[in-house]
Amino acid sequence: MKSTGSFDVALHRNLIGGSWVGSTFLPNINPSDLSQVVGEFATATADDAQAAIAAARAAFPGWSRSGILERSRILRDTAQEILRRKDEIGALLSREEGKTLSEGIAETIRAAQIFEFFSGEALRLAGEVLASVRPGVEVQVTREPLGVIGIITPWNFPIAIPAWKIAPALCYGNTVVVKPAEVAPGCTWTIVDILHRNGLPPGVLNLVMGKGSMVGQALLDSPDVDGVTFTGSVGTGRRVAEAGARHMRRSQIEMGGKNPLVVLDDADLGVAVEVALNGSFYSTGQRCTASSRLIVTDGIHDRFVAALADRMATLRVGHALEPETQIGPVVDAGQLEQDLDYIAIGKAEGARLVGGGDLIERPTRGHFLAPALFADCAPRMRIMREEIFGPVAGVIRVRDYDEALAVANGTEFGLSAGICTTSLKHAAHFRRNTEAGMVMVNLPTAGVDFHVPFGGRKASSFGPREQGRYAAEFFTTVKTSYQAAG
Ligand code: ADP
Numbered sequence: 001m002k003s004t005g006s007f008d009v010a011l012h013r014n015l016i017g018g019s020w021v022g023s024t025f026l027p028n029i030n031p032s033d034l035s036q037v038v039g040e041f042a043t044a045t046a047d048d049a050q051a052a053i054a055a056a057r058a059a060f061p062g063w064s065r066s067g068i069l070e071r072s073r074i075l076r077d078t079a080q081e082i083l084r085r086k087d088e089i090g091a092l093l094s095r096e097e098g099k100t101l102s103e104g105i106a107e108t109i110r111a112a113q114i115f116e117f118f119s120g121e122a123l124r125l126a127g128e129v130l131a132s133v134r135p136g137v138e139v140q141v142t143r144e145p146l147g148v149i150g151i152i153t154p155w156n157f158p159i160a161i162p163a164w165k166i167a168p169a170l171c172y173g174n175t176v177v178v179k180p181a182e183v184a185p186g187c188t189w190t191i192v193d194i195l196h197r198n199g200l201p202p203g204v205l206n207l208v209m210g211k212g213s214m215v216g217q218a219l220l221d222s223p224d225v226d227g228v229t230f231t232g233s234v235g236t237g238r239r240v241a242e243a244g245a246r247h248m249r250r251s252q253i254e255m256g257g258k259n260p261l262v263v264l265d266d267a268d269l270g271v272a273v274e275v276a277l278n279g280s281f282y283s284t285g286q287r288c289t290a291s292s293r294l295i296v297t298d299g300i301h302d303r304f305v306a307a308l309a310d311r312m313a314t315l316r317v318g319h320a321l322e323p324e325t326q327i328g329p330v331v332d333a334g335q336l337e338q339d340l341d342y343i344a345i346g347k348a349e350g351a352r353l354v355g356g357g358d359l360i361e362r363p364t365r366g367h368f369l370a371p372a373l374f375a376d377c378a379p380r381m382r383i384m385r386e387e388i389f390g391p392v393a394g395v396i397r398v399r400d401y402d403e404a405l406a407v408a409n410g411t412e413f414g415l416s417a418g419i420c421t422t423s424l425k426h427a428a429h430f431r432r433n434t435e436a437g438m439v440m441v442n443l444p445t446a447g448v449d450f451h452v453p454f455g456g457r458k459a460s461s462f463g464p465r466e467q468g469r470y471a472a473e474f475f476t477t478v479k480t481s482y483q484a485a486g
Helices: 046-064 068-084 086-097 101-124 160-171 186-197 212-221 234-247 269-285 298-313 333-349 401-409 424-433 468-475
Strands: 002-004 007-009 014-016 019-021 025-030 033-042 128-131 137-145 148-152 175-179 205-207 227-231 250-254 259-263 291-297 352-355 372-375 392-398 416-420 438-441 476-484
Touching: 014 046, 014 186, 025 086, 033 086, 033 186, 046 137, 046 148, 046 175, 046 205, 046 212, 068 086, 068 101, 068 160, 068 186, 086 101, 086 186, 101 160, 101 186, 101 468, 148 160, 148 212, 160 175, 160 186, 160 227, 160 468, 175 212, 186 205, 212 234, 227 234, 227 468, 234 250, 259 269, 259 401, 269 291, 269 298, 269 392, 269 416, 291 298, 291 401, 298 352, 298 372, 298 392, 333 352, 333 372, 333 392, 392 401, 401 424, 416 424, 424 438, 468 476
Parallel strands: 148 175, 148 227, 175 205, 227 250, 259 291, 259 416, 291 392, 372 392, 416 438
Antiparallel strands: 002 007, 014 019, 014 205, 025 033, 128 137, 137 476, 352 372
């Protein structure tokens, strides 16, 4: 423990080859209270990243042939410990990222469910046996682990995203080097600590915290990494893809979104307002699946905007750990500046700020921003084309369903899309014709199950889907073997 002012904060080291190492640390600051240090986290060097990759490589032969009962047991024990400690870990998540405590605990439970799911999947590793076109020959199709996996994660789901990458990687017999976002490394550190104590052999899972440009880049530059799974910005995603092509290795890349929520005249107004409120502003709008474009037909437009603005005015923005808080702070000063810049850009582009968008004072100094709603937006505006990643949404008025669908698809992104309607015909047409990886009817664009595929199209995603049984597409490689029956 190290003393900083009035309270003690723990030192959290990197895990390389089964040993906790590191001597330089960075403070993890609570965005609800900038005077509070959540913990001190080691910053790795490029050499540390190389050592971690070497440790993962050395551990691969053993782990890739380990028994499925051992893998399943470690993943299950990890799920159970996360669940047992959900209040403590959920509070850590809220302190380092700024989600409300209920959001933090819910995400922690989800991480436990993901480990539990892959604990079961470890026992269900299967292949196929087929007859050959050549009589007397047997064909087997099996899945083998890919090798050393580099995992690079963002801050906005600081426990769920590391969980949904680490759990399948280990389940299928890969070894791992994980690099969490520098803003919120605490939850990843906690998962790694739990897995380590639950008996993972040294080197199977390595943790290197620190700067993306140094530690993350070292993973991308290494010829000894067999696959990189990344979630983050479009710019970094592009680097991951380019490095993957250079090394001829597999990449799984999840990036941004500019997700549309269509509201038709025949929608249930109450449902549409709650769906928009949740999708646009919960988790402080910091979800890649957030609804940032609300595309609303003429007949319901004015009633929808008025009702949503009224509902937004009741939202309580504040300290993430206060029970009455519904919207926590923005994660850090850089993201807050980006949000405020886009609000200014929206006004300058001629959009009408219906409500919110101002900084809020609370008893503690934090990054508190009132969720902002723009009306009179045009599809060409920057606030309707570029991902803001904050509690900012805009309404585009359209004539009818056909125009709504065209506007919804008129984006470079394609992660999630939603529609609020009571028309079976329009719901079915939208599900069929929306250019997105995930589609929601009368549900928020954000908020997905953990056991089914997650991912998008166009500039939102690259490579195989994440989560559920589809995760095997990235984390395993297929072998076709032929044997003469003799
Ligand atoms: P965000 O805007 O969500 O922070 P980033 O793409 O910057 O998105 O960050 C996502 C993750 O990618 C973080 O863990 C970050 O440290 C890492 N990262 C940033 N730059 C690089 C890079 N050049 N190479 C590898 N990883 C990087």
